[in-house]
Amino acid sequence: MTARLPLLDECEYYTTANDAGDRFVGRVKQFSDLKTRPFASRADAANEIVTLTAARLRRLHGALPVDQEKPRGA
16 A cells, blocks of 8 residues: 655645754655755745645656756756
8 A cells, every 4th residue: 555645735844954053954744855955044945845845746646757856946
């Protein structure tokens, strides 16, 4: 039996700060390998992790090719 994929709004998003507290990385509990590049703004990191998670979910559902999951600017 395969685990059900979460819906976008069911995912648990969070941000972590670096040691200096001036850069933030977005993470999502359901996909531990998925994270954003460092951002100066916690809100920007949070927004980007939601965007990346949406792309991952679309790919897992077969709606997008794998290369569409790359973060913007990568």
